[in-house]
Amino acid sequence: MNIIYPPLVEDSISYHFDEKNIEMEDKIRMYQHMIEVGIITEQGLPTEKALDMGWVKDFYEEEDLSFEDFLTLYPVFKRYDVNLFQKIDGFWEISLSFKELLKDHLLSENMSYDDRLQITEYLSER
Numbered sequence: 001m002n003i004i005y006p007p008l009v010e011d012s013i014s015y016h017f018d019e020k021n022i023e024m025e026d027k028i029r030m031y032q033h034m035i036e037v038g039i040i041t042e043q044g045l046p047t048e049k050a051l052d053m054g055w056v057k058d059f060y061e062e063e064d065l066s067f068e069d070f071l072t073l074y075p076v077f078k079r080y081d082v083n084l085f086q087k088i089d090g091f092w093e094i095s096l097s098f099k100e101l102l103k104d105h106l107l108s109e110n111m112s113y114d115d116r117l118q119i120t121e122y123l124s125e126r
Contacts, residue, residue, distance in 0.1 A: 005031055006044020008056065015113055059121040063090035076118040099123065 003024070005013075009031045017026060034040045039050045046056040061073060067085065070092045071078050077085070085092045094102075102119050105111060111119075 003027075006040060008040050008044060008046060009034060011117070057117075059118075061091065061125065065092070067092065074118045074122055076115045077122075093126070099126070 005027050009027060012030050012034065013027055016030075031040075031044075035042060038047050039055055040046060046058070050056040051058055059073065061070075064087075065073070067082065067087075070085075084094055084098050087093070102123060106116060106119055
């Protein structure tokens with residue numbers, strides 16, 4: 001049986017374990033633990049406590065953010081040229097070639113977990 005766990009559980013597992021050695025029991029224990037300590041609900045959503053404590057980051061991108069607020073949400077982009085970003089219909093967008101470059105960066109083993117998470121979240125909405 002292939003059980004699909006909430007994204008926060010999958011992210012926690014990939015952060016704490018080498019993906020080659022993950023077993024189903026690890027995911028079950030992680031899911032149960034995250035509920036017990038109040039990080040997620042049984043539906044896998046972050047709790048207010050987890051958001052308030054900074055254990056979980058909400059990547060909700062509001063329309064018409066200033067570029068400074070955009071960089072607060074996605075600090076990984078501070079290292080890229082501001083000219084790579086353009087506000088379109090109220091959201092900061094990038095070119096297809098830059099998207100491909102970011103996808104290549106995701107495959108790099110030199111990228112930190114936080115950077116990988118930010119880029120993944122940014123690209124997931126585009």
